Each structure stands twice: as C-alpha cells, then as structure tokens.
Amino acid sequence: MSDLTPSAAGAPVLVGCSHGTDSVAGRAAIRSIVEGVRRAQPTLDVREAFVDVQTPEVADVVADSLTDAGAAVVVPLLLSAGFHVHVDIAQAVAPDGACASGALGPDPRLVAVLVDRLNAAGAGPGDAVVLAAAGSSDARAAEAVEEVAAGLRAAWPHGAVVVGYGAGATPSVPDAVATARTLGERVVIASYLLAPGFFHDRLLAAGADVVTEPLAPDDRLVEIVVDRYRSGAAALTRGHAGAGRP
Template sequence: MTPVLIACSHGTSSLEGRAAISAVVEQVRLLLPHVAVEEAFVDVQQPEIDDVVQATSPRPAVVVPLLLSTGFHTKVDIARAVTDAGSRAVATVALGPHPLLADLLAERLRDAGLAPGDAVVLAAAGSSDPAASVDVAEMADLLRERIDAPVSVGFAAGAGTRIADAVAAARDAGATRVVAASYVLAPGFFADVIARAGADAVTAPLAPDAAVATVVVERYLAAAASARATAAA
C-alpha cells in the first residue's frame, strides 16, 4: 500500500499561522494526488501526532515534520509516535537544512531590498537540543553561498545568541542595515519575537510557499522508497 503522508507541525494559536501551515498541506496534496495526506500536531492544536499515526493503521505511514530543525519534537514526540506504531511507520528528518529553503530565504532577502553594506541575521526559533544549532548553522552556510552579505545567527529561544543580540552585534560591526531573515515556517509566537528584535527589515516566514511543499514531498518520497526497498529485501 502507498504510505500515508502525515504532515506534523508544532501547532499555533495564531490563525494566520494555522492558515499558512494548512496551505502547505494543501499544496502537498496537489503535488501528490494519489497519496493520502493527513495533518497532525505536537502541541497547541489537534489532532495529536500519536492519535493520527494510530488512526492510519493498518496502512503504512511516513511522518514528515513540518519543522525546520532537529529538536525535542522530532526526537521525542514524533519518534515516540512512530516507535509505538512499530515497523508500519517511519519519520523523516526535519525540512531543514535544505538548498530550496536557502533559495527561498535569499529570494525573500532580495525582496526586502538587501543591498551592499547590509548584514543578515538568520533568525531561528531555537531549541535546547544542540542538534538544532547544528542544523541552523548549516542553513546559514547555504545562505552565505547565495547572497553577498555577512550572515550571523540568532535564536528566539533555547541555546545560542538571542536574535536581538545578533542584530546589535551586526549593527556595531558597521552594517548599513541589519535584515532579519525569518527562519520560521509560519506567523506566530516566534515570528513575533523576530519582528520585535530590532532589525531594520524583517522577511516573512517561509510558508506558504511552493518550495516548502516541494521539500515535504521530497522527504516523503525518499522515505517511502527506502521503506519499499527494506520490505523487498
């Protein structure tokens, strides 16, 4: 059977954020018309990921985190739901880092008028898990390959430099303007933190955009192919 795609996001109380994530899920459905696509959450919203994974039984399932980095929700919440389902379900890695997302960030920065003399702060949600910082650092490297501006990293929460501090440091280093590149998927709490961090310009969250949906599809297809190969071995 073709695996169900379970698109699992964090969940948000922001209506605009909910709409952005739902739009990504609808884009995925259009790209995969023959695949059942279900939506799930790890917090705030319903249905919870554990319940959705169980409800797809006995069909195989691939959980694609609508999350940009490795962290607690990928390693604990999603991992638990998949483990409880046994060999029937698998989870992919987070959406980032990914070249398509770097392309999208670079496009958003150009739309924000990025100019010579400007500096960029890649503004991420953050996590207490060191793996998240590694993922964001890799994303910053991908972004540096695509724009002609210095790129530093700031986090809204968790470990690492806070976004406001990264903005201040870039300004102190002589930047004409400091542009915060929002490395969050949708409007909501972390997008609001980024907006208040003092940058001269702030790009929009990544979703909804076709690039995000394309990465979701890529993650799903790779995991489904791997599961088929394992079953046939």
C-alpha cells in the same frame, strides 16, 4: 512534480506534522504546505498532525493511518530536528509500519527561499543579515541552522550573515542584532520560520530595521515535503533497520 504512485492503494499515508500554533495566519501558512502536497500528489492520502497546541496529535494520526492503510510516513513540518522530532515524533512512529523522515532543513531550497525573502524585503549591499531561527536545546538543531547559515552566506554576497535564536540556544536574536549593528549600515532579520506566530512576533520586536516574511507559503516547501516522504516510504519498503527513527 509527478505522482508517486498510479493510485493511493498500497502507498503509506503522508502525515505532515507541525508544531501547532494559536495564530490564525500561522495555521493558514502551514495548511498551505499540506494543501500544496495534496495538489501535487492527488493520489496520496495526506493527513495533518501536531505535536502541541493543536489537534489531532501525531500519535493518534499515525495510529489511525496504520489502521486505515497499514503504513505511515511522518514528515516533520519543522525546519530543524530538535526535541519534537527526536522525542515526540519518534515515539509516535514506534509501531511497525510507521517511520519519520528528517526535518525540512537543512536544504538548499530553503536557502533559495531565504534569498527571495531578503530581496522582497529590499535588503541589499551594506546590510547585515541575522538568520533568525526558533531555537532548540538540542545541539543537532543548531548544527542544522548553521549549515543553512553557511549556504546563505554563499548565496548572499551583499553583507555579513550572523545567526540568532528565539529560544533554547545562543546568541539570542536581540544579541545577534546588536552584533550585526557593528557589521552593516542596516540590520535585516531573515526569518527562518515557516509561519507567522509567537516567534515571528518576537522577531518584529528584536530591534532590526527590516524583518522578512516567513518561508511559507512557497512551492519549494512542498517539493521538500514530497522528497522527505519518498525517502521515508523507500525506507519502509526496504524494511530498513531503524526506519522508524527520524
């Protein structure tokens, strides 16, 4: 992965914005993405921000980045674009010189990570898979998850794939597990979460036979973040109308 610029001068700050979590392991997993971007793009100013639980808040990091560098691209470290992307992050990038990229998903590389996690967990022929996402009341987030589910069905020919949500959408993960029981010998939850924490703990208690590990850490997540940043930086350079909106 090549550097974006010969030096950091003039490049927008990359603000990696995650939800925030009380989980020590969850914080480490998200930090692995941010640190991976720093290693992959050593000339780039990469800063971390949050929409809840942790600080600094994304609006404050954007404001500081505009003061320091004159431009900032917020990359949501979120798998789907729900309330936090369309409201919290969108408000944070309202000032001139700031914009937000889309969420990390959907993306074929996320499907590839899910397949690797399923293989690592020992899933195989005869197992029914529940793609388990955090969930959102925003219908656009569910559409993004369904796109990933379609990709996983194409990439995982060993059994049925159904979708379940931790909150904000239906079916719930336990209901999806119950449906999957009628479709396979075992039920394997494919954790469509970036990191351990509250929602992953709920997956472990949802009644499946196997639960895969979350997606982070993984170098493909770093690649997606860099690609999202490039798109946002290009929009700022073009002065694209509406570039501040995710």
